[in-house]
Amino acid sequence: MTVAVVAGVGLVPILSYDAMPYDAMPHASVHPADAGSGDAGSDGAAADDPFGAACRIGVDGSWVTAYCHNPYPDADHVRLHIECVRWWDLDSDSAPVAAGPAQTVRLAGRCWDAVGAAWISHRKAG
Secondary structure, eight states: OOHHHHHHHHHHOOGGGGGGGGGGGOOOOOOOOTTOOOOOOOTTTTTTTOOEEEEEEETTEEEEEEEEEEEESSSEEEEEEEESSSTTTEEEEEOEEOOOTTTHHHHHHHEEEEEEEEEEEEOOOO
16 A cells, blocks of 8 residues: 555656746736726827836745836836745735836745745836
């Protein structure tokens, strides 16, 4: 019986943190709240104004690192949010970091034990 358990455990694939799903999160493209309103009285400039830095999140053990590049002319205030697996491990939210036009910023944080999820939020400056 013990041999079967050991053999069963040996068949479990070992995935590195680089292969975890949050490494493949889509790049965010945030648009103004009124972009899809279809209001005939508003000018189309706000609806056609692209916004939002493209971010890549990587997890290495208990450390999370995100790189966000803003290709647009408006500044994007990005924040890194980390949810830890263990109940005693505190989740964290970084301070907003301004990613200016054509600028790449690095955000980092960690859990004491294991990372459950990590994501980036965006806010338009102004």
